[in-house]
Amino acid sequence: MTTSKPATSLPLADVPPTSPSRPALTKAQQALVDHIVDFARTHHAASPAALVIEGDAGTGKSVVVNAAFERIQQLARDRQGHDPLAGSRNLMLVNHPEMIKFYKRVAGTLPAVRKGDYQRPTSFVNQCHKSGTTADVVFVDEAHLLLSRSDRYNHFEQDNHLQEILALAKVVVLVFDPHQVLKFKSYWNRQRLQDLLHGHVVKHVQLTEQFRMHAExxxxxxxxxxxxxxxxxxxxxxxxxxxxxxxxxxxxxxxxxxxxxxxxxxxxxxxxxxxxxxxxxxxxxxxxxxxxxxxxxxxxxxxxxxxxxxxxxxxxxxxxxxxxxxxxxxxxxxxxxxxxxxxxxxxxxxxxxxxxxxxxxxxxxxxxxxxxxxxxxxxxxxxxxxxxxxxxxxxxxxxxxxxxxxxxxxxx
Incomplete structure (x- = not known):
């Protein structure tokens, strides 16, 4: 039997790091959060850019992107600030109904983040096309769940979620794990991802340290x-x-x-x-x-x-x-x-x-x-x-x- 503390009622893999239920970020995680924020600052006004964070389940991908997203929203909503991201429009997308429930509920406890900051990819794409709007920085958690073909039953008429998101955002931050692809209609591998990112400034980060499983x-x-x-x-x-x-x-x-x-x-x-x-x-x-x-x-x-x-x-x-x-x-x-x-x-x-x-x-x-x-x-x-x-x-x-x-x- 392990002697570690019992989990709280929250799924710790996805609790934002500022939550009392979340341990402090490691130095490496904090450095990656800083890198993501700097990447967004550098590229949101310059050229289409994508940062891809890969790693096995439990390597802290969602923890890091949530911390970076909250930081960017703090900068975006600081009316007195002079940061390049001040006033920017940024969103977190996730094609997972159970995770959307969780994110929207936790958003109410964070001062810089609102429930409307979290959307399903289809909703984001359709709203942007209808209103003629775009976004500055878009985070995609569980990007391996994005649709890779049209799904008219679920109101997605276009060819590919990621293709649309890349066209509607200046900077895209993706959490990607090819070993969590679960359907033909959201079938991804690294080559497919690379083909869609062609023409963008692309940075890849590979996470290897296991945080979830307290195991050898x-x-x-x-x-x-x-x-x-x-x-x-x-x-x-x-x-x-x-x-x-x-x-x-x-x-x-x-x-x-x-x-x-x-x-x-x-x-x-x-x-x-x-x-x-x-x-x-x-x-x-x-x-x-x-x-x-x-x-x-x-x-x-x-x-x-x-x-x-x-x-x-x-x-x-x-x-x-x-x-x-x-x-x-x-x-x-x-x-x-x-x-x-x-x-x-x-x-x-x-x-x-x-x-x-x-x-x-x-x-x-x-x-x-x-x-x-x-x-x-x-x-x-x-x-x-x-x-x-x-x-x-x-x-x-x-x-x-x-x-x-x-x-x-x-x-x-």
Whole structure:
């Protein structure tokens, strides 16, 4: 068991650094915040420019951009100031409904930031086109969720979110992680990003230090191996609680116990179980385990990860992406198996229930390879949510046996 303090009711990965719930920035993070502000000062009146911040989940990308955004808004709204950014129009965009809820709520506690400073990308693009306005500095958190094709059902008529944003802003600051791409219609890789940024002044920053998972490096290495289709020996025993379960109900009971003592502990699952937005409850059943999927509550002001009642639900990648948990119990559903012959993870795209993730494959080379990458990315997102402990259960018998072997070898 770790001796670190329990998480607050806020998802710490996204709490602005000025919040009482957020530890002070490290010297390196503060230096990056200063660099972002200077980059905006230098380029907002000179030429189109983009600053791309990359890094794995938990490397503090959102923390840094929130601190930089708040600083820039302080400068922009200082009526007596003479800073080049004084009077500038700046926005934070995020294509994630749960994170928008959180950002707008936290904005009310920060003197320089307003709720209207946070928008969905489609709203920003459509409003700018309708009013003929532009922005000075636009931050895009979780830029890997931007649409890379039109989505008329959701009122985006243009070809590409980022292409539109680059045309409507003088400076764009992007948080980008290609290992968190989850859909064909928002399919990104580094080459696609580079092609769109051609013609702009571009600066890249790579973050590597892990802030979320209070774990030794072998935990991140194990997760990286899994998303590459390999099973490495289990991490060594340490304060971060990494466990393999043979029974999903037992895992749930352990998660409930942690939620009672530490808070912010939840069950999560791959999108391998039927779920329909029809107002009804839909359930995940694995042996003795039987629990409903997360309910869609768009009018609920709290994000799913923040609500205490969601200990009675199973979260999906769409409700937890971008948020921290203390402990996560992850169910690897039937689409995630083990191939004894190749000694590799086997991904069965035909058993993935998130069919919307695979809509819009036109123009993509090797869509089957991308399907598998999307599913492994989703697993990566689920596994990288917890700060203090990760528990795994595999539905597929072969994978469950192999994980059990690794557990037993580590205990020998």
């Amino acid at each position: 490096a072998d935990v991140s290495q194990w997760i990286h191996g899994f998303r590459a289709g390999r099973l490495l020996p289990l991490p060594a025993e340490q304060s971060f609680d990494f466990r393999i379960f043979d029974d999903a109900q037992s895992m749930y009971e352990a998660i409930c116990a942690h939620d009672r003592t530490a808070g912010m502990s939840r069950m999560l699952a791959t999108y391998d179980y039927p779920y329909t937005l029809d107002g009804k409850d839909h359930f995940i059943t694995e042996g003795r385990f039987h629990l409903r999927w997360d309910r869609s509550l768009p009018q609920e002001p709290l994000a799913w990860a923040e609500r205490p009642d969601t200990i009675e639900e199973v979260g999906s990648v769409y409700t937890v992406q971008g948020f921290d948990l203390n402990y996560a119990g992850v169910i690897l559903g039937p689409s995630v198996g083990w191939d004894e012959a190749s000694q590799r993870i086997r991904i069965d795209t035909g058993r993935y229930e998130d069919r919307a993730a695979f809509a819009g494959q036109q123009g993509l080379d090797d869509p089957e390879e991308i399907r598998q990458a999307i599913m492994l990315n989703a697993i990566n997102v689920l596994m990288t949510r917890p700060t203090r402990g990760l528990y795994l259960y595999a539905s597929d018998p072969a994978l469950r046996r192999q994980l059990g072997r690794l557990r037993d070898q580590g205990a020998a």
